[in-house]
Amino acid sequence: MQVLLKGKLGGAKAPPQIFREQIAVFRRSGYVFLWGLVLHMKDIMKSLYNIRLLDELAEKQTVVHSIHPLAKLLTTMIYLIVVVSFGKYEVAGLLPLIFYPVIIIALAEIPLLPILKRMLLVAPFALGIGAFNPIFDNATMFVLGGFRLSGGWVSFFSITIKLFLALMGTLTLIVTTGMDRLAAALRMLRVPRIFVLQLLLTYRYISLLMEEVARTMQAYSLRAPFHHGVQPGVWGSLAGNLFLRTLQRAQSVYQAMVQRGFIGEYNTGYDSRMTINDTLYLCGWVVFFLTVRFYNIPVFIGSLVTGVGK
Amino acid sequence: MHMADALISPVVGGAMWVVTAGVAAYSIGKIKNDLDDKKIPLMGVMGAFVFTAQMINFAIPATGSSGHLGGGLLLSIILGPYAGFLTMASILAIQALFFADGGLLALGCNIFNLGFFTCFIAYPLIYKQIMRKGYSQSRMFSAAILAAVIGLQLGSLSVVLETLFSGKTELPFSTFLLLMQPIHLAIGVVEGLITAAVVGFVWKVCTEIIEKASPGEALGSISMKKVLSGLIVVALFTGAILSWFTSSYPDGLEWSMFKTAGVDELESVGRVHETLGDMQEKIAFLPDYGFKASESWDKIESGQQEEAWPAVSTGTSISGVVGGLMTLILAGIIGMGIRVIKRRGNAGTA
Numbered sequence: 001m002q003v004l005l006k007g008k009l010g011g012a013k014a015p016p017q018i019f020r021e022q023i024a025v026f027r028r029s030g031y032v033f034l035w036g037l038v039l040h041m042k043d044i045m046k047s048l049y050n051i052r053l054l055d056e057l058a059e060k061q062t063v064v065h066s067i068h069p070l071a072k073l074l075t076t077m078i079y080l081i082v083v084v085s086f087g088k089y090e091v092a093g094l095l096p097l098i099f100y101p102v103i104i105i106a107l108a109e110i111p112l113l114p115i116l117k118r119m120l121l122v123a124p125f126a127l128g129i130g131a132f133n134p135i136f137d138n139a140t141m142f143v144l145g146g147f148r149l150s151g152g153w154v155s156f157f158s159i160t161i162k163l164f165l166a167l168m169g170t171l172t173l174i175v176t177t178g179m180d181r182l183a184a185a186l187r188m189l190r191v192p193r194i195f196v197l198q199l200l201l202t203y204r205y206i207s208l209l210m211e212e213v214a215r216t217m218q219a220y221s222l223r224a225p226f227h228h229g230v231q232p233g234v235w236g237s238l239a240g241n242l243f244l245r246t247l248q249r250a251q252s253v254y255q256a257m258v259q260r261g262f263i264g265e266y267n268t269g270y271d272s273r274m275t276i277n278d279t280l281y282l283c284g285w286v287v288f289f290l291t292v293r294f295y296n297i298p299v300f301i302g303s304l305v306t307g308v309g310k
Numbered sequence: 311m312h313m314a315d316a317l318i319s320p321v322v323g324g325a326m327w328v329v330t331a332g333v334a335a336y337s338i339g340k341i342k343n344d345l346d347d348k349k350i351p352l353m354g355v356m357g358a359f360v361f362t363a364q365m366i367n368f369a370i371p372a373t374g375s376s377g378h379l380g381g382g383l384l385l386s387i388i389l390g391p392y393a394g395f396l397t398m399a400s401i402l403a404i405q406a407l408f409f410a411d412g413g414l415l416a417l418g419c420n421i422f423n424l425g426f427f428t429c430f431i432a433y434p435l436i437y438k439q440i441m442r443k444g445y446s447q448s449r450m451f452s453a454a455i456l457a458a459v460i461g462l463q464l465g466s467l468s469v470v471l472e473t474l475f476s477g478k479t480e481l482p483f484s485t486f487l488l489l490m491q492p493i494h495l496a497i498g499v500v501e502g503l504i505t506a507a508v509v510g511f512v513w514k515v516c517t518e519i520i521e522k523a524s525p526g527e528a529l530g531s532i533s534m535k536k537v538l539s540g541l542i543v544v545a546l547f548t549g550a551i552l553s554w555f556t557s558s559y560p561d562g563l564e565w566s567m568f569k570t571a572g573v574d575e576l577e578s579v580g581r582v583h584e585t586l587g588d589m590q591e592k593i594a595f596l597p598d599y600g601f602k603a604s605e606s607w608d609k610i611e612s613g614q615q616e617e618a619w620p621a622v623s624t625g626t627s628i629s630g631v632v633g634g635l636m637t638l639i640l641a642g643i644i645g646m647g648i649r650v651i652k653r654r655g656n657a658g659t660a
Contacts, residue, residue, distance in 0.1 A: 044365045051408055080415045085320045088478050092630030095637040102641045106648035122410045126314035129479050136480035152480060159478060163316035167410045170315075174407045182407070192338045194350065199400040201354025206361050206404065213362040229369030229376035235504055239363055239379070240511030247519065250355035257351060302633025 044214040050118065051207060057110055058178030064108040068278035069177050069185035075285045076173040082289040083165045088155045089141060092298040094162065100285065101168035108176045115175070119167045130159035179203050205253070209246065216242060311462075311469055311494070312405070312420050315413030319476040326472065327418030333426055334399055337392035353389060357397040360385060361404065368504055377500035382428030383437065383458050384505045387520070391429040398425035419472050423465040432461030445520070447510055454509065455502030462498035466490040 058065070064072075079100055086094050105112060137152030174182070183200050187193070220230060220238065230238055254262075291297075315323070341349070360381035367376040381401070385394035399421045405411040412420040440453035470486045473479055479486070513520045 044362070047365065047409070054408055077414065080315055080413065081320050081323075084315055084318060084323065084415060092634040092637075095634045096641075098638065098641045099644065102645040103648065106645045106652070109649075109652060118410050122312075122314070125312065126316050129317055129473065129481065132485075133480040136482065155478070155480065159316050163314055166315035166413050166415070170407065170414050171410055173414075179407075192335070194338050194342065195334065195396055195400070197350055198353045198357065198396060199403060201351055202357030202361065202397070202400045203404055205355050205358035209355075209358045209362040210365075213365065217366065227369060229367035231369050232503075232507075235368055236507030236511035239366065239504065239508045240515065242363065243359060243508055243512060244516060244519075246355055246359040247352075250352045253355060254351045296630075298633030298637045299629040300633065301636055302629030302631065305636070306628055306632055 044210055044217065048207060048210040048214070050114070051210075053114060054175055055178065057108075057175045058181075060109060060176075062108045062176075064104055064176045067176075067281050068272065068274045069181040070188050071274055071278040071282040072173055072177050073182065073185045073189075075282050076169055078286055079169045079289055080166055082293050083162050083169065085293065086158070086162070088158055089151060091154060091157050091161060092302070093292070093296040094158065094165065096292045096297045097165050097289070098168075099288070101165070101172050104172045104176065105168075108172070110172070110175050115168065115171050118171060119164060122167065123163060126163050127160060130156045130163075133159070205249075208249075209242075212245065213242060311423065311466060312402075312412030313416040313423070313469060313472065315415045317473055317476060317478050318413075318416050318419060319478065320415070322472050322476045323415040323418060325418075326422055327415075330399070330418040330421045330426070333422070333430070334396060337395050340392045341390075341396070349389075349393065353393050353397045356385060356389060357401050360397070361401050368500070370500060377497065377504065379504045379508075380424065380428075380458075380462070380497075380501050382424055383433060383454065383461060383501065384508060386429045386433035387437065387454075387505070387509055391433050394433070395421075395425045395429040398429065419469075423468045423472075427464040427468070428457070428461035431464060432457040436460055445513065447513075450509060450513070451503075451506040454506035455499055458502035458505060459495060459498035462494045462501060463491060466494040 079097070083094070083097055104110075105115070133156045134150060134152035137150060137155060139151045140148045141151035141154045142149035177185075179200065183196050186196050186199075216238065220234075221227075224231065360379070363379050364381060366379070368378065369376050382394065382398050385397050388394070389397060402412060402420050402424060403417060406414055406417050406420070437453045437457035440449060440456070443449065467487070467490075470483070470490055474481075474483055474486065481489075509520060
């Protein structure tokens with residue numbers, strides 16, 4: 001913008017005072033326009049982009065994508081339970097669990113960067129709580145030569161590793177399964193129809209409404225350029241108007257659904273049974289998780305390599 | 311306020327899953343009979359509305375910061391407590407799945423903390439009671455603010471308790487409470503104000519929406535007695551199991567492992583080491599006397615602090631560091647290897 005303004009409006013001769021003020025206003029509005037676009041649109045459009053990206057990735061045709069959604073859901077849940085079941089001071093024993101997301105991400109051809117970015121965005125809260133551990137737990141836990149580490153630091157590392165493993169496990173599930181097939185898995189687990197239907201509809205209309213909210217926010221930021229966020233005077237009218245439009249949309253959605261034969265059941269279109277391959281996938285991973293849980297493999301490898309027994 | 315998987319124990323996560331599933335089943339049972347087909351798309355679209363409205367920054371005057379809508383109270387006001395709770399549950403499930411905001415194991419905790427207290431405590435016991443005398447702008451504002459504040463205070467208290475019961479944090483109860491409650495007092499006021507602003511606007515423009523929705527009668531009137539008595543039974547049951555599990559053992563899974571296998575993990579690893587003792591000597595490519603020297607120091611140290619758990623062990627520390635690094639390197643090599651093979655395969659087919 002600055003380049004543009006300089007190029008078009010800034011010349012060899014300085015412009016008269018009256019123009020200078022206009023240029024300043026114009027320049028400021030330009031910045032604000034960009035700022036508004038960046039700040040207000042960023043979050044919403046980024047989220048929309050992320051949902052669509054995950055949707056697209058879930059449509060890939062790889063060996064992991066072809067596994068039955070129920071097998072993947074159960075594997076993920078067992079994985080998460082095993083991850084969080086490790087003691088608060090366990091660090092090394094947890095590490096082999098990284099094989100699961102690494103192998104799945106590689107086999108499913110998932111780009112690593114968006115997954116890592118997503119994880120970094122949500123990490124601060126849990127890490128913030130974990131960061132208190134080094135303050136309150138000072139007892140020595142780890143000794144290496146002259147270097148000592150307190151129990152608080154060890155448990156903080158443990159929380160960090162668990163956080164990243166759990167996040168990777170969860171994201172790999174959705175990225176290789178997709179919402180529709182996951183809903184089918186939930187129905188197979190006898191989760192009530194109303195809830196699954198409702199979950200799917202919420203998911204479907206999030207993308208639709210996000211575009212609307214992004215447009216509303218863009219319009220607002222252009223009309224109220226120097227405001228950080230929606231001003232209290234229009235909280236009700238801005239969100240309220242969105243709400244009324246949403247209600248209207250719900251009605252037309254319902255009418256459209258009825259016209260297409262909606263009788264209160266949502267067909268997920270996925271009705272296959274688990275094959276031997278799916279069962280092997282589930283059992284194989286569970287055996288691996290339990291082995292890792294009950295045998296500290298890194299310490300074992302480390303002791304073999306260094307010759308230091310326990 | 312979303313709890314992450316890393317901060318909860320399987321027992322707390324599992325217990326809260328059971329409790330939340332119970333409340334959800336109860337809610338589904340309540341709305342099933344009098345729910346017309348029309349309400350399901352309405353719940354879906356309302357869920358999507360709250361999900362997206364959470365992304366709007368509402369400027370808070372004189373602070374320079376901005377607040378967000380949580381949505382639990384608004385959903386209760388529009389849809390009634392049962393449908394509101396279920397809608398909130400699906401919003402949180404989507405957040406956990408697609409945004410990794412709160413984990414899947416912690417989902418039971420999060421639905422309970424953010425859905426139960428607003429839909430089943432704050433809405434019927436505070437908002438509805440205050441609004442009983444009829445609608446007025448000031449009454450609705452005070453009802454919404456009070457309900458949102460109390461709902462969020464209970465929710466954040468629940469976060470504190472669940473985190474402490476999980477035993478992953480060293481934060482003392484009082485410090486954690488002092489960190490959480492005042493912040494959520496402010497968040498609660500903002501939540502109440504935004505909810506009231508939306509409800510107030512809709513009331514002005516389209517009164518019948520709020521009039522029809524606020525009694526929540528279409529979706530069945532709430533029986534707190536049943537909900538609470540059911541919850542107390544579940545809480546006592548899970549609490550009993552919880553305390554039994556956590557009283558003597560670090561965690562439930564280790565306890566069950568000990569019970570079923572008759573040995574605990576360190577012992578079994580120790581035996582494996584013993585059997586492979588000779589092999590170790592031969593294949594060790596990083597032998598270092600320094601480790602062994604510090605190990606003897608370590609024995610004295612651990613002898614003095616026998617009560618400490620887990621005992622400090624240099625041997626385990628160094629083995630853990632080396633083995634851990636090797637594990638990570640191996641994982642990286644396998645991941646890269648699969649990628650390279652797949653890329654070659656794809657290039658070959660193309």
